Amino acid sequence: xxxxxxxxxxxxxxxxxxxxxxxxxxxxxxxxxxxxxxxxxxxxxxxxxxxxxxxxxxxxxxxxxxxxxxxxxxxxxxxxxxxxxxxxxxxxxxxxxxxxxxxxxxxxxxxxxxxxxxxxxxxxxxxxxxxxxxxxxxxxxxxxxxxxxxxxxxxxxxxxxxxxxxxxxxxxxxxxxxxxxxxxxxxxxxxxxxxxxxxxxxxxxxxxxxxxxxxxxxxxxxxxxxx
Numbered sequence: 001x002x003x004x005x006x007x008x009x010x011x012x013x014x015x016x017x018x019x020x021x022x023x024x025x026x027x028x029x030x031x032x033x034x035x036x037x038x039x040x041x042x043x044x045x046x047x048x049x050x051x052x053x054x055x056x057x058x059x060x061x062x063x064x065x066x067x068x069x070x071x072x073x074x075x076x077x078x079x080x081x082x083x084x085x086x087x088x089x090x091x092x093x094x095x096x097x098x099x100x101x102x103x104x105x106x107x108x109x110x111x112x113x114x115x116x117x118x119x120x121x122x123x124x125x126x127x128x129x130x131x132x133x134x135x136x137x138x139x140x141x142x143x144x145x146x147x148x149x150x151x152x153x154x155x156x157x158x159x160x161x162x163x164x165x166x167x168x169x170x171x172x173x174x175x176x177x178x179x180x181x182x183x184x185x186x187x188x189x190x191x192x193x194x195x196x197x198x199x200x201x202x203x204x205x206x207x208x209x210x211x212x213x214x215x216x217x218x219x220x221x222x223x224x225x226x227x
Contacts (some may be wrong), residue, residue, distance in 0.1 A: 045070030117178070132200035134191040135169055135183065145200055146171040148192070152184050164188055174207045 048070035084090035101111050129147040137144040152166035160166065164186035172180040193200065199212035 041068050041071050044074050048074050129170065129197050132193040132195055132197055133169065134193065135171065135185050136189065137171060137181075137183070143191075144171055145193075145204055146183070147197065147200065148190070149182075156184060160184070162186065172201075172204050175205050177201055177204050 045068065052073075081090075085094055098111075102108050129149060131148040133146050133148050134143045135146045136142060137146075146169045149168040149170050152168045157166055166184045167187050167190055169183045169185050169190065170180055171183055172178075195203075195212045202210045203212065
């Protein structure tokens with residue numbers, strides 16, 4: 001009986017390649033995160049610092065630049081504006097400014113679009129998505145990740161006049177989840193997911209490459225689908 005063949009050892013190049021890829025997986029996210037933070041800080045500094053009067057410009061007082069000072073000033077300014085906006089005078093000024101912008105044909109379209117995006121991105125409470133789910137799209141048998149928005153109300157429910165309760169669902173696109181489709185789906189055709197909204201967004205953005213930990217996300221759960 002001939003002896004079993006010995007497993008072939010991996011070559012030096014293969015070992016170096018595996019070590020390099022392992023290191024790249026660890027180093028790349030950290031480097032990209034630092035690069036993104038530095039880029040944002042430098043961009044904000046370059047836009048904010050020129051607005052500061054020359055007599056109080058920090059380099060003239062300290063003799064060197066202070067990285068991130070422009071970002072801190074921007075954050076402080078935003079905080080003050082938000083605090084003032086809660087009062088009657090602040091709301092009146094905002095209302096006056098929006099009425100002024102509404103009279104500018106091109107500017108009002110850009111402003112309203114950016115305002116809607118900001119309200120959607122930074123929304124909290126009842127205006128945020130409630131749950132991640134699966135819906136059959138674009139046809140039966142093919143599933144897509146979506147987000148439960150709210151119960152469908154108003155004219156849409158009256159016009160459709162369905163026996164099942166309708167749910168408003170946002171179906172994001174890959175890799176840009178800020179664009180997508182608004183679907184009105186019967187409640188019994190939605191499969192709710194245990195994964196968080198953040199994990200579902202990562203799944204969509206990565207085109208399925210970043211899969212949530214099954215120990216944390218659990219199994220799919222949802223109502224029995226009716227055909």
